[in-house]
Amino acid sequence: MSSTKDIDALIDMMAKLPGLGPRSARRAVLHLIRKRALLLTPLADMMQTVAATARECLNCGNIGTADICDICQSNKRQNGELCVVEDVADLWAMERSGVFKGRYHVLGGTLNALDSVGPEDLRIPRIRDRVEAEDVKEVILALNATVDGQTTAHYIADMLEGQVQLSSLAQGVPIGGELDYLDDGTITAAMRARKSVS
Amino acid sequence: MSSTKDIDALIDMMAKLPGLGPRSARRAVLHLIRKRALLLTPLADMMQTVAATARECLNCGNIGTADICDICQSNKRQNGELCVVEDVADLWAMERSGVFKGRYHVLGGTLNALDSVGPEDLRIPRIRDRVEAEDVKEVILALNATVDGQTTAHYIADMLEGQVQLSSLAQGVPIGGELDYLDDGTITAAMRARKSVS
Numbered sequence: 001m002s003s004t005k006d007i008d009a010l011i012d013m014m015a016k017l018p019g020l021g022p023r024s025a026r027r028a029v030l031h032l033i034r035k036r037a038l039l040l041t042p043l044a045d046m047m048q049t050v051a052a053t054a055r056e057c058l059n060c061g062n063i064g065t066a067d068i069c070d071i072c073q074s075n076k077r078q079n080g081e082l083c084v085v086e087d088v089a090d091l092w093a094m095e096r097s098g099v100f101k102g103r104y105h106v107l108g109g110t111l112n113a114l115d116s117v118g119p120e121d122l123r124i125p126r127i128r129d130r131v132e133a134e135d136v137k138e139v140i141l142a143l144n145a146t147v148d149g150q151t152t153a154h155y156i157a158d159m160l161e162g163q164v165q166l167s168s169l170a171q172g173v174p175i176g177g178e179l180d181y182l183d184d185g186t187i188t189a190a191m192r193a194r195k196s197v198s
Numbered sequence: 199m200s201s202t203k204d205i206d207a208l209i210d211m212m213a214k215l216p217g218l219g220p221r222s223a224r225r226a227v228l229h230l231i232r233k234r235a236l237l238l239t240p241l242a243d244m245m246q247t248v249a250a251t252a253r254e255c256l257n258c259g260n261i262g263t264a265d266i267c268d269i270c271q272s273n274k275r276q277n278g279e280l281c282v283v284e285d286v287a288d289l290w291a292m293e294r295s296g297v298f299k300g301r302y303h304v305l306g307g308t309l310n311a312l313d314s315v316g317p318e319d320l321r322i323p324r325i326r327d328r329v330e331a332e333d334v335k336e337v338i339l340a341l342n343a344t345v346d347g348q349t350t351a352h353y354i355a356d357m358l359e360g361q362v363q364l365s366s367l368a369q370g371v372p373i374g375g376e377l378d379y380l381d382d383g384t385i386t387a388a389m390r391a392r393k394s395v396s
Contacts, residue, residue: 004263007252010244013237017226024217030287031216032245033252033261039211040249046208047230047242054205054231063231065202089228 007033059130061106061123063088077103080137082130084156086110086144094142102140105130110148111155124156131164138165145171205231257328259304259321261286275301278335280328282354284308284342292340300338303328308346309353322354329362336363343369 007029015025032040056062057069064070071077081102085091091104107122119125130136139160143149157166172190173182182190205227213223230238254260255267262268269275279300283289289302305320317323328334337358341347355364370388371380380388 004268006244006247006263007261010241010248013241013244016237018229019222019225020217026287026290027217028215029248030261030285033248036249036252039214040245043208043211044242044245044249046204046211047238047245049204050208050227050231051234051238051242054234063205063228065204070202089224092224 060104061088061108062091062104071103077101078134080135081140082127082134082136082138083140083142084127084153085142086149086152090142090144100140103134107143107152110143110146110152112148119155119159122152124152124159127156128159128163131160136164138167141166141168143168258302259286259306260289260302269301275299276332278333279338280325280332280334280336281338281340282325282351283340284347284350288340288342298338301332305341305350308341308344308350310346317353317357320350322350322357325354326357326361329358334362336365339364339366341366 011022011025011029014020014028015022017025020028032043053065054063055065055067057064057072058067059072060069062069062071066073079102081100082105083094083100083102084105084107085094086107086109088106091106094100094104105123105127107124109117109122111117111119111122111124127139131139139156141153141156143153153168160166170193171186172193173179173186179187209220209223209227212218212226213220215223218226230241251263252261253263253265255262255270256265257270258267260267260269264271277300279298280303281292281298281300282303282305283292284305284307286304289304292298292302303321303325305322307315307320309315309317309320325337329337337354339351339354341351351366358364368391369384370391371377371384377385
């Protein structure tokens with residue numbers, strides 16, 4: 001590479017981001033350098049700002065710029081529903097859909113015996129505290145449909161049994177999905193949970 | 199989106215980079231925020247540094263941190279060969295191969311009548327100056343094998359005819375390429391330029 005040290009270092013850093021490799025990092029850096037005043041400087045400034053202000057919500061684990069995130073601060077979101085997700089990215093995905101009006105609880109991962117991730121490494125014990133403190137009527141377990149996700153969901157369901165209503169996301173054919181491309185497990189789940197057409 | 203203004207702004211900026219979309223920008227920003235001290239702050243600092251120091255080489259158009267780039271400064275690279283490329287990314291690709299030991303000339307684009315890009319908008323007139331000033335014996339036209347690239351190559355060849363030896367990159371089957379997946383033009387070029395096996 002004929003570019004100099006700093007540019008190489010910047011490319012190496014960008015190449016470590018998820019979704020970017022060495023080739024796309026080089027393209028991105030060249031693009032940034034060409035549009036220096038318009039893109040590179042503002043991006044660097046915004047990164048500094050976010051690095052200085054971003055933090056996890058002390059209540060739910062969402063990422064925001066305050067100790068307590070907007071959702072936990074809003075009284076309108078305290079409707080007795082608590083949605084448990086694995087990750088902040090899952091919370092953002094739920095928010096984009098706009099379907100859920102309650103509050104969230106971000107675990108920050110899943111239980112995993114091999115990596116010795118136990119309930120106390122996640123935010124699992126806090127769920128019980130929040131159920132009492134925030135007068136939660138229903139806990140929605142919106143964990144990923146993976147083995148680890150479902151193991152974690154079962155653990156939380158056991159922990160909360162009898163204290164609160166528990167539910168999980170429906171499983172079935174995704175909107176726009178074609179049967180031919182679906183796996184056997186999804187088709188089985190969709191068939192078992194079939195609904196009568198009125 | 200439930201994250202706050204600055205984080206959303208950072209995601210929007212990242213999503214505009216080539217090779218990233220909204221989804222991968224969100225993933226990248228979450229990753230950066232999680233590894234703030236290790237990744238986000240150093241990346242922001244390095245972007246500031248590059249924004250302050252990166253510039254185009256006044257001689258060849260390569261991007262570096264000095265007015266004259268390392269390649270143009272090195273006497274070892276003045277071997278009478280000048281490789282003309284469209285873009286800095288092409289120069290970097292040539293340098294990674296390590297096959298070329300001469301100097302480069304980056305046009306910064308191709309001639310394009312529709313977008314009214316003429317020779318004076320690129321660094322085309324400078325090639326003649328450099329051929330004289332740097333005692334160039336051979337100009338290698340390493341432009342992309344696209345219509346615009348080849349039009350530009352022909353224009354430069356006409357301009358320099360009789361003054362210097364001209365060559366272009368060989369066309370043929372790429373290393374590791376399978377005939378079945380190659381387009382007709384490449385197979386035709388490879389067949390016409392076939393070599394005897396000794």
